[in-house]
Amino acid sequence: MEEHLKNSVTDGQEEYVLNIGPQHPSTHGVLRLVASLRGEIVTNIEPHIGYIHRGIEKMCESLTYPQIIHLTDRMDYLSAHINNEAVCLNVEKALEIDIPDRIKVIRTIMAELTRIQSHQLFWATFGMDLGGLTCFFYGLRDREKVLDIFEETCGGRMIVSYNCPGGLMHDIHPGFQKRVKEFIEYFRKTLPEYDQLLTGNVIFRERTMGIGKLTLGEAIAHGITGPTARASGFSCDVRKKEPYSAYDRIKFNEVLFTEGDTYHRYLVRMDEMRQSMDIIEQLIDNIPEGPYAVKMKPIIRLPEGEYYQRVETARGELGVYIISDGNKNPYRVKFRSPNFVNLSVLNMLSKGFKIADLIAISGSLDLIIPDIDR
Amino acid sequence: MPFDIYDFTSLTQWIDTSLNDRLSPFWAVVAEMAIVGLLILVFYALIGLFLVYAERKVCAFMQNRLGPNRVGPFGIFQTVADLIKLLLVELVPIRNADKFLFNVAPFIVIIASFMAISAIPFAKGLHAIDLNIGVFYVIAVSALGVIGVLLAGWSSNNKYSLIGAMRSGAQIVSYELSVGLSLITVIILAGTMQLSEIVQAQSTGWFIFRGHIPAFIAFVIFLIASTAETNRGPFDLAEAESELTAGFHTEYSGIKFAFFFLAEYMNMFIVASIAATVFLGGWMPFHIGSWEAFNHVMDFIPPFIWYLMKTFFIIFLMMWFKWTFPRLRIDQLLTLEWKYLLPINLVNVVFMAFIVLMGWHF
């Protein structure tokens, strides 16, 4: 690797190799980008990952299915609830269990709250990446309110571990609905501030418009999903394409743009927060009565076979591929994590732009490093 | 004139004559220089510490935070504690750095700001040197600081530092033009470059009001350009902590870092006080046309307070900018200067000259 860096000479000019990361304020984790520069222009980006590779897939092979779920929290820690849901749905599908509506609705509300708080943090850190430090505090301030909802019901703030095969760990807190409604009311008032502070800002627009364009064809061929792909016009929302939980009974729009630049990747997330609030408002008053969990056998064994379940996390499609040999432990678990795939286009997008743009582009891909490394 | 009660000329002249009585002329000058130097040093340190504290509190309130609140009441001694810490921490030696330049760079930055502060009129007669080309001197001297930034970036032998320093160089070279031209707009109106004269000329009304629209445009341009010249957000490309970690001062630690830190705040103070002096009447109190009683009350506020109020108002504006806007990119920074500020400025100068020729100003 070091050998490769030394020899990176093109047309007689030595490249200026800048090591961005593993510790850097805007890589949001331990991602290392080896950037070759000419002046300030980026000519090549080489991501080096694996600094927090924990071997979750290997660990899963020696754990039971309920135990796997809490490991998935640690992958994309901002979509913890949705990751849990993916494994649970897969196990439930394999066992052919009917899930009561109450569980489905609660899962959906929780998933949308997760999406909102994830996008709030995206807004916060994206503003910070571009130099607007105040955004960071406003974003975190509002995210706290969602985390309080999580803490009251699940007991955890980020690492919720709220799902279990067959339902939920416990019922929602009696004050859950009131708190969620309060939050929605509050956030509908604060969201326009986000727009005033950043979206409409002329500096912000100049910094992001036309930067790092991803075309529709490239997005599909590279397997890009989530808001990143939807900004390029790739309709890939699993909630629409293959509805799970309660998504088949609610109305919401899939946010689509065609430009595919950094600004529109940002806009997709801003609009998704509004869509998520709409979804929650449709469901919060109509949580059906019923049990919060289906009675499961103490030891869950999946029938022999292969199971693939995908869900829409805040960053894209999370696929859980389980191969079972009939034991209580899975034979092989593969997590198709959205960030891992989205990272692969970073080099393509940032070529020819400046360092500042590289930061903006990697910020707009909204990478979560533990999800890349797993 | 009621504000003569706050005239410091007699005080300074008394000090001058009494020193000359007791000492030979040479030693009298040395003693005067020592007194002035000491006063400026103390003033510098106090203002620096206060500004750091003020910035933290301002940004904290804008971000729904409390800001420093541990050391002393409302955390007012936080910056003092930080200063003590910075004095005590280890100066990390950089093995491959150009040692001489690396060590000399912070001093260049801080000396440049020292030199600039000496030409600023704080009140009538409270003035270290009253040069007849005061405005020109301040612009020239405050631009010297960038040499320190460039040297710091180069000598650190760090890639982030070098990029930061080069950005800073490009930035200063272009924004110096706008600072100069916007001040020239006012100099046309004032007819002098001597800072004390400029302040005196505003006794009948501040230039920002007297000069109609062109003076206001010049004021706005001066604010933008001077924010850029002091490397403050949204123009803090030389530091750009989300891109270049800390830019040109990545490798500095301890007191050497403190020098850069202090110089940044002092540069902000200097440009704010120039703006206050040139556009907002310096230490002149605020008067409204024929409201005699109002004007009389205003006169009893000491000129030094007036000066500080105006300066801190402009500093607050600059902090407000920094904590609201995202950072510009280097090419946008240059676009802003060459495509927007410079042409507007040139038109503005002509416009102002026209107004002055026709005698349309107040």
Next chain:
Amino acid sequence: MRSIVKYISEVLSGVWSLLKGMKVTGSYFFRPSAIVTQKYPENRKDLVMFERFKGEVIMPHNENNEHRCTGCGICEINCPNGTIEVITKTIITPEGKKKRAIDKHIYRLSMCSFCALCVKTCPSNALAFSQEFEHAVFDRSKLIKISNKPGSQLMKGVE
């Protein structure tokens, strides 16, 4: 001419968008009531955690120093990280029967990932989460905790 109008309108709309942002931050500057910072060590007394907050796993004891743990080891089996270790001993009940009882219920806080599987699966509800959130210690060995209090006994009626 049109380009000049466009140029000027661009400048003005840009400035207007900047002013809108300044309005947001400026309004917060003059609204200290919006401050969300909590002064942490001072507010320790009125800092109430949510009842479901997962602080650490404890074994609640009643006033007679009795707990509900039968020493079945289901929590140990269910723990994904090997956090819990149940050491049992055999005691002779007053009726003269040999019976299993816990000697030590070891809980390693440093390895716990707060998945709540032990609390959920415990057949006799012997385990619970405490509200304690200040876990920092200077010595790592202090993170190995023994959940059952010394001299404690199994609660009557729990099998």
Next chain:
Amino acid sequence: MSADNFNLEESIRSFDGDAIVTEGKQFTEITVHPEKLMALAMFLRDNSEMGFDFPACVSGVDYGNDLGVVYHLRSTKHNRTIVVKTRVSDRQNPVMESVTPVWPGAEYHEREIFDLFGIRFTNHPDLRRLFLDNSDGYPLRKDYSDDVNIVTK
């Protein structure tokens, strides 16, 4: 999912007689010899009836004797998913052709599989270890042993 692809099996069989097409629990599964993988990949992507242009997931699997790769492919046009499986039995030096020229999105997945399973992909643009820069062995294989880091109860 697989109800509407009435002609899928037929057309794949007609394309490659050796490919085994089965109906899995969720998706139609094609098992193909690694040498014919590339031709099948081109067919699956470019045939307008197929149109499997979206590489959803590429997973390596250790089947015990064989090492395999499973491709989950999706057609954005028809919104259906297909599974392509291929396996090599040479555990010492497993070689397979890379599908990166067909689906660029497979690049990182294949690097990951090379890193964790040791399957070498020919024609891959940049085949280096992804996570584990300086280590030996392929940890996701079932016979991998590491006495220091893997603790078994």
